[in-house]
Amino acid sequence: MKENVTIYDIAKLLKITAATVSRALNNNPNISQKTKKLVLETAKELNYQKNNFALALKSGQSKNIGLIVPYINRNFFSTIIRGVEEELYPQGYQTIICQTNEDEKKEKLIFESLINNNVDGILISVSRDTENLEHFTKAKERNIPVVFFDRKKELIGTSSVTINDFQGGYNATQHLIDEGYKSIVHVSGDLKLEIYKQRNKGYLTALKENNLEKFSKNISETTSNIEAGKAVAKKILKRKIRPDAIFCSGDYIALGIIQELKKQGIKIPDEIGIIGFGNEPFTELLELSISSIDQSPYEMGKVTAKVLLEQISNPNARIEKKVVLDSKLIARMSTINRNNPI
Amino acid sequence: MKENVTIYDIAKLLKITAATVSRALNNNPNISQKTKKLVLETAKELNYQKNNFALALKSGQSKNIGLIVPYINRNFFSTIIRGVEEELYPQGYQTIICQTNEDEKKEKLIFESLINNNVDGILISVSRDTENLEHFTKAKERNIPVVFFDRKKELIGTSSVTINDFQGGYNATQHLIDEGYKSIVHVSGDLKLEIYKQRNKGYLTALKENNLEKFSKNISETTSNIEAGKAVAKKILKRKIRPDAIFCSGDYIALGIIQELKKQGIKIPDEIGIIGFGNEPFTELLELSISSIDQSPYEMGKVTAKVLLEQISNPNARIEKKVVLDSKLIARMSTINRNNPI
DNA sequence: TTGTATGCGTTATCAG
DNA sequence: CTGATAACGCATACAA
Numbered sequence: 001m002k003e004n005v006t007i008y009d010i011a012k013l014l015k016i017t018a019a020t021v022s023r024a025l026n027n028n029p030n031i032s033q034k035t036k037k038l039v040l041e042t043a044k045e046l047n048y049q050k051n052n053f054a055l056a057l058k059s060g061q062s063k064n065i066g067l068i069v070p071y072i073n074r075n076f077f078s079t080i081i082r083g084v085e086e087e088l089y090p091q092g093y094q095t096i097i098c099q100t101n102e103d104e105k106k107e108k109l110i111f112e113s114l115i116n117n118n119v120d121g122i123l124i125s126v127s128r129d130t131e132n133l134e135h136f137t138k139a140k141e142r143n144i145p146v147v148f149f150d151r152k153k154e155l156i157g158t159s160s161v162t163i164n165d166f167q168g169g170y171n172a173t174q175h176l177i178d179e180g181y182k183s184i185v186h187v188s189g190d191l192k193l194e195i196y197k198q199r200n201k202g203y204l205t206a207l208k209e210n211n212l213e214k215f216s217k218n219i220s221e222t223t224s225n226i227e228a229g230k231a232v233a234k235k236i237l238k239r240k241i242r243p244d245a246i247f248c249s250g251d252y253i254a255l256g257i258i259q260e261l262k263k264q265g266i267k268i269p270d271e272i273g274i275i276g277f278g279n280e281p282f283t284e285l286l287e288l289s290i291s292s293i294d295q296s297p298y299e300m301g302k303v304t305a306k307v308l309l310e311q312i313s314n315p316n317a318r319i320e321k322k323v324v325l326d327s328k329l330i331a332r333m334s335t336i337n338r339n340n341p342i
Numbered sequence: 343m344k345e346n347v348t349i350y351d352i353a354k355l356l357k358i359t360a361a362t363v364s365r366a367l368n369n370n371p372n373i374s375q376k377t378k379k380l381v382l383e384t385a386k387e388l389n390y391q392k393n394n395f396a397l398a399l400k401s402g403q404s405k406n407i408g409l410i411v412p413y414i415n416r417n418f419f420s421t422i423i424r425g426v427e428e429e430l431y432p433q434g435y436q437t438i439i440c441q442t443n444e445d446e447k448k449e450k451l452i453f454e455s456l457i458n459n460n461v462d463g464i465l466i467s468v469s470r471d472t473e474n475l476e477h478f479t480k481a482k483e484r485n486i487p488v489v490f491f492d493r494k495k496e497l498i499g500t501s502s503v504t505i506n507d508f509q510g511g512y513n514a515t516q517h518l519i520d521e522g523y524k525s526i527v528h529v530s531g532d533l534k535l536e537i538y539k540q541r542n543k544g545y546l547t548a549l550k551e552n553n554l555e556k557f558s559k560n561i562s563e564t565t566s567n568i569e570a571g572k573a574v575a576k577k578i579l580k581r582k583i584r585p586d587a588i589f590c591s592g593d594y595i596a597l598g599i600i601q602e603l604k605k606q607g608i609k610i611p612d613e614i615g616i617i618g619f620g621n622e623p624f625t626e627l628l629e630l631s632i633s634s635i636d637q638s639p640y641e642m643g644k645v646t647a648k649v650l651l652e653q654i655s656n657p658n659a660r661i662e663k664k665v666v667l668d669s670k671l672i673a674r675m676s677t678i679n680r681n682n683p684i
Numbered sequence: 685t686t687g688t689a690t691g692c693g694t695t696a697t698c699a700g
Numbered sequence: 701c702t703g704a705t706a707a708c709g710c711a712t713a714c715a716a
Contacts, residue, residue, distance in 0.1 A: 004484070006709055017687050022711055032685060049458045053404070054709035057395040057692050064438075072427060078420035085414060085441060089452075094459060096406075097439045099427060110431075116391045117436060142346070226627075255627060262629075282624040285568075285597060287604075348693055359703050364695055374701060396693035399708050 005048040013042055025050075056118065065093050065308065066114035068107065068124040072099045075281055076297050077125070080149065083301020084123060091309060093120070104130045111135040115142055121308045125150045128193065145311040149304040150295075151195065159311065159321040161304045165195045168293040168327035169202025172247050172275045175291070177206065179335055181245035181273050183215040187232055187257070189249040190222040199249050199277065217243065221253060229256015237264060244272055245335075251276035251283050254290055258334065262288075273335040279328075289332035300325055347390040355384055367392075398460065407435050407650065408456035410449065410466040414441045417623055418639050419467070422491065425643020426465060433651060435462070446472045453477040457484055463650045467492045470535065487653040491646040492637075493537065501653065501663040503646040507537045510635040510669035511544025514589050514617045517633070519548065521677055523587035523615050525557040529574055529599070531591040532564040541591050541619065559585065563595060571598015579606060586614055587677075593618035593625050596632055600676065604630075615677040621670075631674035642667055 007021040014021075016035065023031045024039035042048075056062045065088055069077040085095050096119065100107040107127045112135055114122055122139060124146065136155055139146050148160035169186075176184050186203045189196035200218060207213050219235070221228050229252065236243065236257075248254040254276030258268060266272055268288060276283060279294035307321050349363040356363075358377065365373045366381035384390075398404045407430055411419040427437050438461065442449040449469045454477055456464055464481060466488065478497055481488050490502035511528075518526050528545045531538035542560060549555050561577070563570050574595065578585065590596035596618030600610060608614055610630060618625060621636035649663050 004709090007711095008709080018710080019688075019712080020686060022709095023686085026711075028712090030685065035685085051399070051709050052459050053395045053398040054692085055711085057393070057399050057694095057708090058710055058712095060692085062395070071424070073417070073420040073424040075415070075417070075420075078415040078417075078423075081420075081439070082413070082415040082441065085439065089440065094438045094440075094455075096436045097423070097427065098431065098436075099424065113436075117394050282627045285624045285628065287629050346693090349695095350693080360693085361695080361704075362702060364693095365702085368695080370695095372701060377701085393693050396708085397695085399692090399710095400694055400696090402708080 004051065005046045006051070007048075009046060010039060010042050010048060013046075014038060060118065062118045062120055063093050064117065064119045065095050065305075066111075066117075066119040066122040066124075067095050067097045068100060068110055068114075068122065069097070070100050070102045070125060070127055072097060076150075076278060076295065079297035080125075080301035080304070083298040083303075084305045085301075087302045087305035087309070100127045102127045102129070104132065108132070108135045112138065115139055115144060119144065121145045121147070121312055123147050123149060123304050123308060126153055127151075128190070143315065145308060147304055147308045147311070149300055151193070157318050157320055159307050159319065159323070161300055161307060161323040161325065162195075163295045163300065163325045163327045165198035165327070166202040166205075168277065168295075169199035169247070169249075170206045171202070171327070171329045172199075172277065172291075172293055173203045173206035174210075175329055175331060176245045176247060176273055176275060176335060177210050177212065179245075179269075179273060180338060181335075182212060183241065183243040184212070184245045184247055185217045185219060185236060185243040187219045187221055187229075187246060187248045187253055189220070189224060191220050196220075196249055203247055215243070224250035224253045226252055226256035226259065229253040229258075230260040231256075233257040233260035233264075237261075237266075242272075246272060246274050248274065248276045251278045251280040251290065251292055254292075254334075255282070255286075258288065258290065269333065269335050269338050273338065275335050279330055284330075284332065288334060291332045291335040292330050294328040294330050296325060296328065346393065347385075347388045348393070349390075351388060352381060352384050352390060355388075356380060402460065404460045404462055405435050406459065406461045407437050407647075408453075408459075408461040408464040408466075409437050409439045410442060410452055410456075410464065411439070412442050412444045412467060412469055414439060418492075418620060418637065421639035422467075422643035422646070425640040425645075426647045427643075429644045429647035429651070442469045444469045444471070446474065450474070450477045454480065457481055457486055461486065463487045463489070463654055465489050465491060465646050465650060468495055469493075470532070485657065487650060489646055489650045489653070491642055493535070499660050499662050501649050501661065501665070503642055503649060503665040503667065504537075505637045505642065505667045505669045507540035507669070508544040508547075510619065510637075511541035511589070511591075512548045513544070513669070513671045514541075514619065514633075514635055515545045515548035516552075517671055517673060518587045518589060518615055518617060518677060519552050519554065521587075521611075521615060522680060523677075524554060525583065525585040526554070526587045526589060527559045527561060527578060527585040529561045529563055529571075529588060529590045529595055531562070531566060533562050538562075538591055545589055557585070566592035566595045568594055568598035568601065571595040571600075572602040573598075575599040575602035575606075579603075579608075584614075588614060588616050590616065590618045593620045593622040593632065593634055596634075596676075597624070597628075600630065600632065611675065611677050611680050615680065617677050621672055626672075626674065630676060633674045633677040634672050636670040636672050638667060638670065 152160040275291040279292040283290040494502040617633040621634040625632040
């Protein structure tokens with residue numbers, strides 16, 4: 001194994017000291033142009049590479065950022081990851097990616113291990129049921145900046161980047177109303193989670209503003225998948241008064257509902273209009289494309305990274321930034337161009 | 343900022359030396375049970391955390407693994423990432439994820455920066471047009487193990503984990519033949535890439551074995567997206583003799599073809615059967631679900647990580663492992679239950 | 685302008 | 701069993 005070249009190797013070769021070499025390599029002004037040039041040349045020649053650990057040990061800065069998500073391979077999160085990586089890499093930071101599988105214990109473990117690895121900052125979307133916040137305080141003690149994204153916890157002194165779930169829920173509902181739907185059911189996610197609470201609030205507010213509260217009906221489903229959607233659809237069809245639109249807090253559950261409704265011969269969007277949330281890639285690929293709310297995960301990743309970098313470069317100022325990104329309504333076939341408006 | 347606790351702090355407190363503390367912390371036998379217990383207790387009390395940089399500096403082992411993919415947020419890759427992470431994390435390794443955007447220059451840069459960061463190993467799916475292999479030799483010089491996955495380069499002494507693209511292409515074609523299709527067009531990807539070459543080979547072999555070579559027709563498309571699929575479909579429909587099946591080397595292009603065929607009133611799978619490759623999530627969500635070849639990316643990630651770990655733990659033995667995973671045929675509506683077999 | 689010495693936190697080696 | 705010391709590679713305050 002070829003040993004790594006150190007500044008000592010260069011020094012020995014040029015019959016100078018390591019300190020001088022270091023100076024040459026770091027644009028230190030106290031050095032003659034001649035030696036500097038010489039050092040730079042031989043460094044290149046020997047293919048010298050800085051040892052980052054020595055650097056990190058000395059400076060306490062690792063140039064590593066920890067990124068924690070529930071699931072790496074969910075489209076929403078992997079797109080955020082992409083945004084983060086594209087922002088951090090050019091600044092010389094490596095992104096260390098970890099997933100919690102929605103497990104609070106694992107989250108705590110990972111978080112502490114990242115701190116232990118002296119990351120310069122941590123970006124995290126907390127697990128569904130994280131309640132214990134002591135690992136976050138630990139980061140604060142060590143002065144490691146933390147930025148929440150998407151799923152946040154209320155923690156003074158900690159920044160967050162989220163989308164405006166309220167506005168998303170409001171716009172989705174208002175869109176349905178604009179399209180002529182009146183009796184709108186909301187199939188929400190677990191209302192213990194802030195994001196679903198906000199979407200639900202937006203839904204209710206839009207109904208109220210249009211004097212349609214009397215039709216309001218919320219169904220809370222903790223799992224968002226196709227099967228759950230089918231089950232919900234069956235439940236809805238059994239009701240005496242059939243709604244004419246459904247606003248779902250997730251795209252998969254929307255898809256399940258659509259599949260079941262179609263199976264029962266109900267026409268979409270004519271008889272029932274449906275809008276999801278999340279703008280999953282498949283929503284636009286379906287023959288009956290599904291309207292949804294886009295959460296711009298790529299942008300969220302970029303912004304989250306920027307907020308962190310700002311925090312890192314101002315280690316003394318305790319910035320607390322709460323960025324709320326707008327969501328975007330994507331109207332597709334599942335809600336527009338009704339043939340038979342009621 | 344709370345200073346980090348070091349072994350010296352513990353030593354001072356107990357009026358012993360750092361060396362003894364280190365021994366206690368590392369299960370070194372040369373220590374009395376009494377002092378060991380004492381050290382462990384105070385360590386916990388002071389919330390002592392090992393400084394990994396000091397460790398890395400001393401040992402040369404970073405406990406970091408570099409993972410390089412073309413795009414982080416492609417389902418195929420993000421699922422591989424998940425597999426890798428789940429294998430490495432329990433072994434105490436952090437995964438540093440980077441993406442190349444299919445840019446050879448960026449790939450080289452990233453690769454060298456990872457080496458520079460003293461990663462203990464690198465997992466990489468090379469960019470589409472990587473030809474210069476010198477960065478890989480650099481890793482070999484520094485004795486950093488590299489494992490290719492999915493897209494590999496021929497490099498002696500370097501392991502790889504791929505799927506059996508030949509078998510995938512073969513099975514896809516044979517499946518079409520089994521379903522009664524005879525005149526099968528293959529829409530392949532860029533044949534400069536090994537994976538597409540292999541799939542094409544599988545296609546040709548299956549035809550030959552069934553004496554259907556005379557109907558063989560390959561169309562090479564370098565971009566795999568919906569638009570390209572639509573264009574290809576138009577091209578195919580213009581031909582004098584219309585094929586009765588199409589094997590696509592990608593799912594998106596298959597989707598584009600299906601959309602165009604449907605638009606032109608052609609019945610699938612009755613008039614034309616279509617099978618894709620990759621088993622993208624959307625293929626099973628469509629109303630007309632698309633048959634495809636599953637590449638088991640999750641398993642690929644796990645296996646790749648395992649191969650690397652094996653290599654790391656045998657630093658002297660130059661293991662060269664070529665793992666080829668089986669692909670899996672997923673038959674769906676786009677190819678089965680033809681109503682009007684020709 | 686350059687050299688010398690020191691410390692970052694840890695562990696391994698040697699001496700006691 | 702424990703203490704002292706060197707070394708990992710680098711940057712910097714201080715001396716020359």
